[in-house]
Amino acid sequence: MESFIIEGGHQLEGTITPQGAKNEALEVICASLLTSEPVRITNVPDILDVNNLIKLLQDVGVKVTRNDRHDYTFQADDVNLDFLDSVEFVKKCSRLRGSVLMYGPLLGRFGKATVAKPGGDKIGRRRLDTHFLGFKNLGAKFVFDETRNVYQIHGYRLKGTYMLLDEASVTGTANIIMAAVMAKGTTTIYHAACEPYIQQLCHLLNHMGANISGIASNLITIVGVDHLHGATHRVLPDMIEVGSFIGMAAMVGNGIRIKDVSLRNLGPIPDAFRRLGVKLKAEGDDLVVPHQAHYVVDSFIDGTIMTLADAPWPGLTPDLLSVLLVVATQARGTVLIHQKMFESRLFFVDKLIDMGAQIILCDPHRAVVVGQDHRIQLRAGRMSSPDIRAGIALLIAAMSANGTSRIENIGQIDRGYEDIEKRLNGLGANIQRVDD
Numbered sequence: 001m002e003s004f005i006i007e008g009g010h011q012l013e014g015t016i017t018p019q020g021a022k023n024e025a026l027e028v029i030c031a032s033l034l035t036s037e038p039v040r041i042t043n044v045p046d047i048l049d050v051n052n053l054i055k056l057l058q059d060v061g062v063k064v065t066r067n068d069r070h071d072y073t074f075q076a077d078d079v080n081l082d083f084l085d086s087v088e089f090v091k092k093c094s095r096l097r098g099s100v101l102m103y104g105p106l107l108g109r110f111g112k113a114t115v116a117k118p119g120g121d122k123i124g125r126r127r128l129d130t131h132f133l134g135f136k137n138l139g140a141k142f143v144f145d146e147t148r149n150v151y152q153i154h155g156y157r158l159k160g161t162y163m164l165l166d167e168a169s170v171t172g173t174a175n176i177i178m179a180a181v182m183a184k185g186t187t188t189i190y191h192a193a194c195e196p197y198i199q200q201l202c203h204l205l206n207h208m209g210a211n212i213s214g215i216a217s218n219l220i221t222i223v224g225v226d227h228l229h230g231a232t233h234r235v236l237p238d239m240i241e242v243g244s245f246i247g248m249a250a251m252v253g254n255g256i257r258i259k260d261v262s263l264r265n266l267g268p269i270p271d272a273f274r275r276l277g278v279k280l281k282a283e284g285d286d287l288v289v290p291h292q293a294h295y296v297v298d299s300f301i302d303g304t305i306m307t308l309a310d311a312p313w314p315g316l317t318p319d320l321l322s323v324l325l326v327v328a329t330q331a332r333g334t335v336l337i338h339q340k341m342f343e344s345r346l347f348f349v350d351k352l353i354d355m356g357a358q359i360i361l362c363d364p365h366r367a368v369v370v371g372q373d374h375r376i377q378l379r380a381g382r383m384s385s386p387d388i389r390a391g392i393a394l395l396i397a398a399m400s401a402n403g404t405s406r407i408e409n410i411g412q413i414d415r416g417y418e419d420i421e422k423r424l425n426g427l428g429a430n431i432q433r434v435d436d
Contacts, residue, residue, distance in 0.1 A: 001408065001409060001411065001435075001436045002410050002411065002433055002434065002435055002436065003406055003407060003408045003409075003410055003433075003434050003436055004395065004398075004406070004407045004410050004413075004421060004431055004432065004433060004434075005404060005405075005406055005431070005432040005434055006380075006395065006398040006399055006401075006404065006405045006406075006407065006429075006430070006431050006432075007404050007430035007431075008378075008380055008398055008399055008400060008401035008402055008403055008404070008405060009252075009400075009401075009402060010252065010399065010428050010429055010430050011252055011253065011254040011291075011428055012248060012249065012252050012253050012254065012256055012399075012424065012427040012428045012429060013253070013254040013255055013256065013427060013428055014256065014257070014426065014427045014428070015256070015257040015258075015259055016245055016256065016257075016258055016259065016423060016426075016427060017237075017258075017259040017260055018237040018238050018241040018242050018245065018258065018259075018260070018261060019043075019045040019046075019047070019237070019238050019241055019417070019418045020043035020044055020045040020070060020235035020236070020237065020238060021045070021197060021235055021236045021237060021238040021239065021240075022045055022047060022049060022050060022238055022240070022416050023170070023195075023197050024196075024197035024200050024201070024235050024236055025041070025044050025045055025050050025235050026049065026050065026053055026098040026101055027101055027171075027174045027197060027198075027200075027201045028041055028200065028201055028204050028233055028235065029041060029044070029050070029053060029054065029057065029072075029074065030053070030057075030098075030101040030102050030104075030105055030178070031105060031178060031201060031204055031205060031208070032057075032062065032074035032075075032076055032105075033057070033062070033076045033079070033102065033105035033106060033109060034076075034105045034108060034109050034178060034181065034182070034205075034208065034228045035076065035109075035208060035227070035228040035229055035230060036075070036076060036077035037075065037077075037228075037229045037230030038073050038074070038075045038230045039073070039074050039075070039204075039208070039230050039231055039232075039233070040067070040071070040072070040073045040074075040230075040231075040232045040233070041071075041072050041073075041074070041232075041233050041234075041235065042070060042071045042232075042233070042234045042235065043070055043071075043234050043235040043236075043237075044070050044071065044072055044235060045070070045235075045238065045418050046069055046070060046418050046419075047414065047415060047416055047417065047418050048411065048414045048415040048416075049096070049097070049098055049415045049416065050098075052095075052096050052098070053096060053098045053099065054072070056092055056093070056096060056099060056102075057074065057076075057102075059083065059088075059089070059092065060079055060080055060083050060084060060089070061076070061078050061079045061080040061083070062074055062075065062076045062079065063075040063076075063077070063078070075230075079110070081110060081112075084106065084112070084113070084114055085114055085152075087148065089114065090114060090148060090150050093114075100128065100131065100171055100175070101171060101174060101175060101178075103115060103131065103135075103153065103175055103179075104131075104135075104174065104175030104176060104177070104178035104179040105178040105179070107135060107140060107153055107155050107158070107179045108158065108178055108179040108180065108181060108182050108183070109182065111154065111155055111156035111157075111158075112152070112153060112154050112155070112156075113152075113153045114150055114151070114152055114153070115128075115132075115150055115151040115152075115153060128172075129166065130165055130166055130167055130169040130172030130173075130176075131169070131171070131172045131175045131176070132151075133163075133165075133166065134163060134165065134172060134175065134176035134179070134189075135153060135155065135175075135176070135179060137161050137163040138155060138158040138159060138160070138161060138176075138179055138180060138183055138187065139155055139157060139158050139159050139161075139183075140153050140154065140155030140158065140179075141153070141154045141155065155179075157184070158179060158180070158182075158183035158184070159183055159184050159185055160180060160183045160184060160185030160186045160187035160188075160222065160223075160224055161185075161187060161188075162187075162188045162190070163176075163187070163188070163189055163190070164190045164191055165189065165190065165191040165192060166191075167191070168191055168192065168193045168194075168218065168312040168313075169193060170193040170195055170197070170198060170313075172193070173189065173192045173193040173198055173220075174193075174197075174198060174201055176189060177189070177192075177198075177201065177202065177205070177212070177220065177222065178201075178205070180222045180224065181205055181210040181211075181212070181222055181224065181225065181228065182224055182225060182226065182227065182228070183222075183224040184224050185223075185224055186221065186222065186223050186224070187221070187222040187224070188219070188220070188221050188222075189219070189220040189221075189222070190218065190219050191218055192214075192217075192218050192219065192220045193218075193312060193313065194216055194217055194218050194313055194314070195313040195317075196236060196239070196262075196265040196267075196313075197236070199215050199216050200233075200235070200236055202215045202220070203215065203233075204231060204233040205228070207231040207232075207233065208228040208229055208230070208231045209225055209227070209228045209229050210222070210225060210228060211223040211224075211225055236262050236265055237260060237261055237262045237265075239261075239262075239265065239266055239267075239269060239317070240317065240319045240320060240389070240416070241416075241417065242258055242261045242266065242269065242287070243269050243272075243273070243317075243319075243320040243323055243324075244320075244323050244392050244396070244417075245258050245289075246258070246269075246270075246273050246278065246280065246287065246289055246323075247273070247323040247324070247326060247327045247393075247396050248396050248399065248424070249278075249289035250273065250276070250278040250289065250292065250295060250327050251326070251327060251330060251396055251397075251399065251400045252396075252399050252400050252429075253289055253291060253292075254291045254428075255288075255289070255290055255291050256288070256289050256427065257283075257286055257287070257288050257289075258286060258287045258288075258289070259285075259286050260285050260286065261285060261286065261287050262285065263282055263285055263287070267313065267314050267316075267317075268314065268315065268316050269316070269317070269320060270282075270287070272308055272316050272320070272324060273324070273327070274298070275297070275298045275306055275308065276295060276297055276298070276306075276308075276324065276327055276328055276331050276335065277292075277294075277295030277296040277297055277298065277331055277332070277333070278292070278295050278327065279292055279295070293374075294332055294373055294374070295330075295331050295332065296331065296332045296333055297328065297331045297332065297333025297334065297335050297371060298333075299333075305334055305335065305336055306333070306334070306335045306336070307335070307336040307337075307338055308321065308324055308335060308336070308337055308338070309337075309338035309339075309340055310338075310339060310340055310341050311340070311341075312341075318339060318340075318341045318342060318345065319388075319389050320389070321337055321339050321345065321346075321389075322345065322348065322389040322390050322392070322393035323389070323392065323393050323396065324337065325337045325346075325349065325352075325359075325367060325369055325393065326352065326393045326394075326396050326397050327396075328369040328371055329352060329357040329358070329359070329369055329371060329372065329378065329397070330371060330372060330373065330374055330378075330400065331371035331373065332371055332373035333371050334368065334369065334370050334371065335368075335369050335371070336366060336367075336368050336369075337366065337367045337368075337369060338365060338366050339364075339365050339366070339367075340365060343364045343365065344364060345387070345389070345390070346361060346364060346365065346366075346367050347361075347364070347386070348386055348387075348390035348393065348394065349361050349367055351381065351383040351394060351397075352378075352394075352397055354379075354381055354383075355378040355379050355380070355381050355397060355401060356376055356377070356378050356379045357369070357372075357378060357397075358370035358371075358372060358376070377400070377401065377402045378397055378400055378401040378402065379401055379402060379403065380398065380401045380402060380403030380404050380405040381398075381401070381405055381406075382405065382406045382408075383398075383405070383406070383407055383408070384407070384408040384409045385407055385408070385409045385410055385412040385413055386409075386412070387412055388412055388413060388415050388416035388417075389416075391407065391409075391410065391412045391413035392413060392416075392417060392420075394407055395407060395413065395420070395431075399424075399429055399431075408436065410433070421433055
C-alpha cells in the first residue's frame, strides 16, 4: 500500500488542466462493445478505474490500441462469449464498479450477460435495481446461479417499450440506453438521468448510427436500429476534478487558472463555490481563482443558514460535497452540508475534526460546518482515504494544515485522479508518494 506525505502550508500558483472525465470514460469505453468496428476515444484519463476496465475488456477479447497516453481505439470484433460466463470474469467484475456498465451493451448486442456484485467506493448502498428493472422492461430474463452467486441475464429479442425509472440513476440510465439502441421498436425512458456524461454517451451512440432523441432531458426516446458502426469521440473534462481544483485554489491558492473546463457543462458547480464566498472568473473556457485572504459564506434571502445539498443533475453532484465541506472549514460563516444520495459519505469528517475543524455531524446525511476564517489553522494528522472523493478532500485539508500529514490507502485517490501529486507539486505543493 502507498501513502502520501504532505507538508502543509505551501501556496499553489499557476495553471492546471483537468483530466478527461472518469465517469464518461467508463460509459463510452463500454459502448465500444456495441459494434464490431473500431471506436476511437480521446482524452481518456490514465487512472486506475479506467485502466482496470480497459484490461477487463481486453480479457473478454476486445482489441485495444493505445495510440497515445490518452487516446485509445477499441474493436470488439472477436469477443470471447465463453469467458463472460467464467469464474475469472465474475471475480474481476466484483472488484471493479465500472464493470456494471458492460451489462447493457453485452445484452444489447449479444443477448446475454453475467452479473456479479460490483466493487467500488464504500459510500453506502448502491443498488442495481434500476438497471435490472430496465432490462426486464425490454424483455430480458434473469436466472440466479446459486453455485456462483451471480445472475445470468438473457435477452435475445429485446423489444422497445415505455418505462418510468424508479430513480434517475446515471449508470442505470446509461446501461438501459445501451441495451435499447438495437432493440426492436421504440424505447421511451422517463425520469432518465441527464448528466453531461449521459449526453456525451448519447452523442457517441448517435454518431455510431443509433437514433436517440431527447438528449439533455429526463425523457429519452430511442428508436432501435439493426446495427452500429465505428466512430470517434472526445471525453469531456472531469467536472469533479475541476471542482477539486477550485477547492484547492480557495484553501491554499495564490492565483490558479484551470484550463479548458467546458464551462457550459459544469452546471451548478461554480455557483456552489460562490455561495461559500469563493471568487471565480471565467475567461473563455478557463476558470481563474484569484488569491483570497478571506471568503465569506453567503446566506439565503431570508437570512437563514446556507445549505448545500446534492441532487440529481442539474442539481449539485454528490461527488463534490466532500470538497465543499473542507472549503467551508476555513470560510467565514456557517453552512449545512446535506448529503442526501449516499448514507456513508460524510463519515470522513471525524478526521477533519481531529485536525481541528469545527464540524457537527448531525447524522449520516448532514453536517454543520462552522468556518474559522483561518483563525484556527488545521493541524496535520495521519489518516486513511475511505473513498475517492473523501480522499481528495483530505488531501486538500492536509495541504492547508500546519505540519506534515500522512494519508494512507491512496489507491482510492488514484482510482479517480491522474498523477495528482505530480500535477499539484508543479503548482507548488509538497507531496511525496511513499510505499508502506
